[in-house]
Amino acid sequence: MNNKKDLASAMNTICHRSSRTSLIQLFTHPLMQVAMPALMPHAPSAQPRKLPAALVERLLVQESEHGQPVQPRTSFNAPLPAATRAATLAYPSHPSHIERAGIEALPDGCGVYLLRGADDRPLYVGRSLNLRSRVLAHLHNREEAYLIGQTHRIEHRRTAGELGAALLEHSLLRDLQPSHNKKPRTKRGLFTLHLDLDGRPQVAQVSESELGRAENLFGIFSSERAARDALHQLVEHHALCSIETGLEQAASLGMACFARQIRRCRGACTGEESGEQHQQRLMQALEDLRIQPWPYAGAMGIIEQGDGWQQVHVIDHWRYLGSLDRDHRQLTPRPAASLKGFDLGSYKLVIQPYLLGQLELRALPGLPLMNS
Template identity: 45%
Template structure:
């Protein structure tokens, strides 16, 4: 339908909904059931497996927008129905979407499909030189510092730490020491001289641990798992997270974490970190401390507003 001019000179354009027809091959009942509430939706293919997974604060509007997008015609041709799962708000939708995409690997989700590990600077008990390890590689006496999306960024993080605190790159394994003159950074005046004895090894080790301590909070600032409380649209959920790994969400109906997909749940994923880091470290979330054993979650007697 083209625009036309009315008798009083107003330009009339067709409504975006006028002339729209639901795709005949997509189950209409599954579309009519979509609420105007937050959650995650799945476009289900002919084999019963998701071809696309998305999230929205208004499920109905977002899914109908897909149906009106010509560029997504191929995805729509492969879809027979739409399923959804409500969440209390945007945080739960973001976490669930990221987890489901990694579990189910939908064909039309270009982003979020890869489980990307995170890295940290690890310092074993008694060691004087940190090494780069996966953030899930815990060991007795090992402390993890910082959180990085790649080994390369972790290495650059260690270099930056040395520059800021006058640490010796040679003792950190970043440079080769050159004779009595010390490391190259010492010659430039950027190293306090631990490589040539101006600073004792013990003093350098203490300064290293002090510098690393400032990075500790980014790894995980809690003694164990926490539940992030989110309320909205008549629903209260507790999103259980441990060391930046999203373990699942609980509500009044669901008391145990789902066993499916637990092989992914314990991985510290950079996408989960990006979703939660700013609001969690900024003290903007209502938290309750909890312990997790298998799929069972036990909460502390009283929830608390945690501020870092």
Template identity: 70%
Template sequence: MNTTSYRHSLTQILSRHLMHAAMPGLMPAAPAAPRAQSPGKLPAALVERLLQQEEQRRLRGHGASITAPIATFSAPQPAAHRAATYSYPIHIERADIDALPASAGVYVFRGANGIPLYVGRSVNLRSRVLAHLHNHEEELLVRQTRRIEFRRTVGELGAALLENSLVRDLQPLHNKKPRQKRCLFTLRLSPAGQPQVAQVAERDFSRAENLFGIFASERAAQEALQKLVEQHELCSIAAGLEESAGEGMACFARQIRRCRGCCTGEESHESHRERLMLALEDLRILPWPYEGAMGVIEERDGWSQVHVIDHWRYLGTLDEQHQQLQARPAASLKGFDLDSYKLVIKPFLLQQLELRALPGLTLPDRA
């Protein structure tokens, strides 16, 4: 019986009750009968309560529980419930998942025939890999995966260095492809002291002096120089960005009061050069300051690893008792590496790295 039927039944009950009540006279000439109190309109809350009672009586007749709530929508399950009832992909080795530690390291998803699919890193390997498996947006990656490997590291630096090298060496299908271009652009001082855009082979960055910034294109280097001139109120003529219209003629920046007047003689060339070099200093590429490879020590919870760096390139990691690096593709062991440089240079300049010379270390052939 639906709600409409309930309301109709209730109306009949109330109607029968009202029919037996005293009714007022309808004719004007008739003597007025004693006025009975009009019941008026029943409150909505009362009607709803009566309907609920009738519904409960009906449910009793069918043996249903009147205390069970009636679901009107599908509420999302809590995260804890989803985790507890999650069914792991049966095509992935469960032992690989169970072996994942809650510590830092690098993981590799491998597909059929051991094909590398994805390389990632995390300070909590187990949590990160499970996040992949639970993510519906990565369904394709999970569906292709057959095995999951991992390599523990002491901390974040070792994990980041190892991830970069594995992506470069394994070329996994789902990672962003590493840059293949071997030539980059930089700013180099001309004999006249002007910064000029120059193309430099990647391997030369660890040896050359007075290089400022590393850029993927000539345009990016030119835009960086323009921004530096504007920020430090330098002269665009003295910086080589604008040709002079004649001796003592103001550059465009001076005309709008954004140059201190090196072009017009209001600022000396010596003062301008000092300010230019100070502005460039933040972009300076530091040549490798050692004769050979150095070890970056990373320690935690009584475990120590040595990350071997040579000419700003990560060569591998070894524990203190090992003195020889595992062989890697020769192409990944040549000269300067921009990814390794970016990871190491800031803590190096802030003197946050513990460095150690490695005189007895046997390095792979870097020819």
């Protein structure tokens, strides 16, 4: 009798444990299949990378095979839920504090919009593939009630395409400094890598104007430390010698660098790799970071077409000066006399499609009112 009771008790215990285990597995097993990098303290964070030269070459090969330029993917204006809903919304009732004409004039096309407050003070600048939808999304978004409450007038500027909108937005943000846009971090200086007389990469502080003129500059960094860290990563990734690149001092001639001691350097420090071979590999590694000096004698026009019309975006030394179209024979907006030379923001927007050969460029001799 006792044996039967013991057997029944044991079976109940086993069933209870089995049931508990299955419930735990039911709730935890799916979680174990999901990667959660935010919860992993040692997981590397994804950082945007500069377009490598190998990718440029591959895209150019694809272009030649298909006979058509490789078009860049949309780089801005990911559709927000509010913007999607706003396409079917009407202007909110009782808009006594905002001029209605500015809302009614908004097109369903690409461009830049500007929210202005009291005394026409610029409050916010944005860009969109569909100006009407994006602005209506602002007006119907309760989280932006404070911004909309300050808005007295809304104006817009159409562009032929995405590049023109991005360049115009950057120009307006730089010149108007609207109060509700995210403020750019103040630059205490720009840093780059350049080659000294011995061909070794050195960290140097430069001005924006120097970036557009000087040869053999590699990378743009916000601090000296960021530039030096980038050089360390470059040396490590390409198995370069830290002594030959100036990152490590040799105690004696022919002494192996630390990377060579752990077989991560090909031996330029010990003579196992020639200096010419090491220098060639160094230049190949730096090529992806090379700053392109302005290659033209004067201003150039970037032709952009869309929605049945054409704009010419005027660029000089990688600075956006404005656009010309059938309605504007003068630059819109007109450049200030002080806005000359290299501009980092414009450079970042233009350089990738330029290197990929995706820009239609035109020389602009006798550009109207450029010097007036």
